[in-house]
Amino acid sequence: MIGGQAPATDTGDGRSALPGGDALDYRDLFDALAVPKIVLDPDLVVLDANRSYTELLGMPVDALVGRTLADALAQVPGGPPPVPHAMDAIARCLRTGMPEVVEPTRWDLPDPRTGETGPRYWMLLALPVTRAGDAAVRAVVVRVEEVDAADVEGTDGYATPERLSWHSTVARMRANAAAERDAAVTLQSSVLIPPPEVPGLAVDVRYQPANRITRVGGDWYDVVLRESGRAVLVVGDVAGHDVDAAATMSHLKGVLRTVAVEDDAGPAAILDRAERAAAVLRIEAFAAITVAVVEPPAPDGSRRVTWARAGSLPPLVRRADLGAELHGERPGRLFGLRLPEARPESTLVLAPGASLLLFTDGLVERRGEPLVDSLEHLREDVEQVVDARLERLADCVLARSTPIRGADDVAVVALQVDGAPAVGPEAVGTMTG
Template identity: 35%
Template sequence: MAEDGPQGTAPTPAGQALPGTPSWYSVLHDSSFMFAAVCELDGRLLTANLLAVEGRGFDRAEQLGRKFWDTGWWAGSAAARERIRQWCQEVAAGGEPVRAVTEFFLADGSRRIADFTLQLVREGARPQFLLATGMDITDRLDGERTVAEARAAGAEASALRRIAATRARDLEVLGETEAKLSRALAISERVLANVADGIYGLDAEGRVEFVNPSAVRMTGFAAEEQLGHDQHGLIHAHRPDGSPYPREECPVWRALRTGRTVVADDETFWRRDGTAMPVEMIIVPTLEDGVQTGVVVSFRDLTERRAAQQQAAELAELSARAASERALSDRLQQSLLTPPPAPDHLQIAVRYRPAAHEAQVGGDWYDAFLQPDGATVLVIGDVVGHDSSAAAAMGQLRGLLRALAYDSDGSPAAVLTRAEHAARGLDVATMATGVIARIERHPDVPVSGMRLLRWSNAGHLPPLLLAPDGTVTELTTRPELMLGIDPDAPRSDHVADLPDHHTLLLVTDGLVERRDIDLDEGSARLAEALGDLGERPLEELLDTVLARLLPDAGADDVAIVAVRTFPEDRPRPAEAGPNRLPPGID
């Protein structure tokens, strides 16, 4: 035989059977004593076995696909053809099976006699096929006639021996067919024994007639504890909450009552140890000679699937909550990261890059604004923590520093101290690192003179000064305490010259820190990345250094504020963009 075709159909090598032939037909295909044919309900011949076609001299390709009554077996008699047509239509409509003796014909026109049967094959309650079977009894009838004649002639013993020989041959081929059916049954039993789903065979009263090993394993009841017992009462008599489950509402009993296949995807079986097992099941009625004799129940344990679904739902909820918090924090950060001013002869550029989507939100921020006297204030900071609370604390601390620095002519160190005291008094409980810097002119020096940078560092990375030739200077100072620990901790101011055409950079540690390198190595990589950018336009400089150090989003936020200085005795360069000052600042 050839390999199986679509699931549930018999092998369909070229010329043997048409698509749609049932799989069970294969048992009959090689029968040497019984001819068999399978037809659709409209009479179209799907297949017939070797004995019926080739064994009778017919060409298989000429017979398949024709109406059964138009095939060659009935071609020698219009009456036989009409009789077969009527039988097919009556049986297909649900009539009783036909058992009759009828004539049929071989391909050479020879007339033969058959013990013929035509019956309806159902799957569940639904008619599916017409099955025609029969045996050529011509020789048997001839033998019986010979007996009668032999009696008259005194030769009865000889005729009986001929009939006995014919019967012996019939029994021999019948034994071959029974052996094939036994092998098919053995295969079915092996399948039932090894399939992962639980399978029950129940009689018409719902008692267990068969239970496979998987059902025994899943329920915990041994086979002998189940066989002969009411399945519903044993494992299905209670709902998930423990309340009684009436037999009349059980899907198994609905299938027994209606004779229809029932699918139930939310049922509960109870194991021997008293624990509940969620199951889905399919209940298929079994029929014998048109009478329902019980059902076959196939079920699957949904415990692991339900647990996985619950875990997936919980993870989805956590993910949605995290995404919502992240979105809120991002909006908070973005709302606070205002565009920088553009004072005369200074170009200020900023960048903020959030961490990778999977990472938690951080508390990095920058700020740049002008004081009433025209001095430029720069701030960079990083609140400890990676959540929405850190982002909220960052917003409070940034607001304090901005307000106190604007409304004070105190030094950067004094502003940090005031901000810490205000945070303590307002119960802004957070720790952060930060640098506050002020760009101002030398006192009593002409406009063309040198600018000063004055700053104070609270445990943050040092500012960097990039010269046009690419030289990078770290403005390192003695380490001082971060914000949020001791508001009375000593703070120091530091001063450095800020020459024309130089670039000042304040950055957060997300730009230089990695899991695989330490801070010193990261700072060295930053200095190297800046080495050929001293004369690049400021916006291009920031984009390039980010691309070199962070080609992809990192595990931490990154904030940068950079200032490029230009000579005050010359017009503002076009690359610095238009001058932009807040109201009231000259």
């Protein structure tokens, strides 16, 4: 509660209920804003404009809505032509999903006090509009603010302190955004590295970030090859889609990688030891993680795989005959809870030609759909991939199963046992544990 008032509640129709049962109409709120604002769709067509904007142009909102921004401005008598660098900034906002600031720009409009057209200066701020759970930019709100011409031009032909300050602020905001993107890309390239070559196995990985700008988030994959020839596969998910989540993810990945090289550690032991190490190092995070250990080949070429799940989703097996099945037996507790019970392990023997798929929840979770149904859709998608090559399986799964691009990070690790597929029951493999 704020100031003793009960908060507004959602009415389900895009409005909010105020205390007393009245509905807050956001159209009225938009019109009440003193600063001119206009809303554009991805094609730069005007969706709406508030009263301050229409009064600025001296045109009714109906004369603007449905026109492109360039066409709408062309309707203003003696109005401003589209300024190329301002239009470029709006286009960048749509493309990148990042706010864009345009330093004071001259647009000649009639002065409301005198009616005379003369030099007037405006700062523009373009803000992306997205929907919760989806990073795609659906619209852009452009905020227009007039600044004093004397501050911009100066009286003696030199830039004023205000002008220099605006230059500095705009440059700093752009530099900060660029630095964040560069830092995220550097972090991603150092953490999400290609998997090592594993003799007798094809291993492939995929990563798709929710945040299209920083290109990194809280999900990760890893493949560690031990001296004994055992391979350790990991997929993990730390909550969040920003650089902070990525930093926490990189710490956890480093801890797990260090523990995973020890040849005596099975998947449950890897999770337990990493959890204790993270607590000592004060890495405070909860994560859903799957760890799988793949044994060297048996005489018939099959591979024994043992995995443990820390609050994560079940692995999926594509048999050599291209049928698919989920293995959701015995999940374990979420990483970071540090509860006393032991994490269970499950074991499967993969025949030559069979594949194993480990993935984070961003691959399957759909808003409003039960998780069990989403997992079944994934299984069906895998069975529809008729190409036996592992890289095609990974590509198709990512393309067909990701429900909303940008809704959540996705990490996938896939492996396939080399060799000619077995014929008959041997193609399925056996489940133990």
